[in-house]
Amino acid sequence: MTARRLIVAITGATGAVYGVRALQLLREQQVQTHLLLSDAALLTLQQELQLKRREVEKLADVCHAVRDVGACIASGSYLSDGMLIAPCSMRSLAAIAHGLSDNLITRAADVCLKERRRLVLMVRETPFNLAHLRNMTAVTEMGGVIFPPLPAFYQHPQSLEEMVDHSLLRVLDLFGLPMQNAPRWAGLKASLNSSDASA
Ligand SMILES: Cc1cc2nc3c(=O)[nH]c(=O)nc-3n(C[C@H](O)[C@H](O)[C@H](O)COP(=O)(O)O)c2cc1C
Structure with a gap:
């Protein structure tokens, strides 16, 4: 694979904008993407972003049906750099934590865990119950990364887009795909200097 x-x-889960x-x-970085949309994601994409399936699928290189457990990404022999679930519902988290592989999303995640490939779950729910917390612990113990999309305020985001x-x-840093020209923390001193300059 090159x-x-x-x-x-x-x-x-709410937060379809993250996906x-x-x-x-990823398209800007010329990374090939394989896209999966759960049935519930079609509801949130419509409700939150007024997007239909085909409009989202246009953003990906390859699209798979969520029930197609015979697709290439269902096998560890098909190479990939890993998987991002953004956002990740508590249902999908639970299925992954328990190795259910009950659809192509949870099967592809299972493959990433067994092949020791990067798996990042942007889990979203609030507040968490004990099952959610235990499932996040289980995925972490298996090598997955739990990454709730919690906004940071230290860089003074001016819009929702900046927060996202x-x-x-x-x-993307976790996949070794650093975004070019993205604002990064350069220390408190630099941050204070830049707010003085803009005052
Ligand atoms: C508008 C909307 C928002 C939702 N937000 C969340 C959420 O933030 N977290 C969550 O775990 N489930 C949320 N749900 C419920 C899930 O969609 C539901 O549990 C579904 O079965 C998840 O299935 P999936 O993991 O196959 O997508 C939401 C549902 C809707 C319609």
Whole structure:
């Protein structure tokens, strides 16, 4: 495999924008994407972003049906740089934590864990119950990364887009895909100097 290749799944937690924006950023970096949309994700994409399946699928290189457990990404022999689930619902988290492989999203995640490939779950729920917390612990113990999309305020984001991009910058770093020209923390002194300059 020469080009970078990432599996991206969007599940039915709120925050569909994270998955959509991840696809746009990966395309900018010329990373090949394999996209999976759960049935519930189709609801949140419509409700939150007024996007239909085909409009989201246009952002990916390869699209798979969520029930197609015979697809290439269901096998560890098909190479990839890992998988991002953005956002990740508590249902999908639970299925992954317990190795259910009950659809192509949870099967592809299972493959990443067994092949020791990077798996990042942008889990989203609030507050968490004990099952959620235990499932996050289980995935962490198996080598997955739990990355809730919690906004950071230290760089004074001016828009929702900046907040989303800041979380995704950190996610893409985990795949060794640093975003070019993205604002990065350069220390408190630099931060204070730049706010003095703009005052
Ligand atoms: C508008 C909307 C928002 C939702 N937000 C969340 C959420 O933030 N976290 C979550 O775990 N489930 C959320 N759900 C419920 C999931 O969609 C539901 O549990 C679904 O079965 C998840 O299936 P999936 O993992 O196959 O996408 C939401 C549902 C809707 C319709």
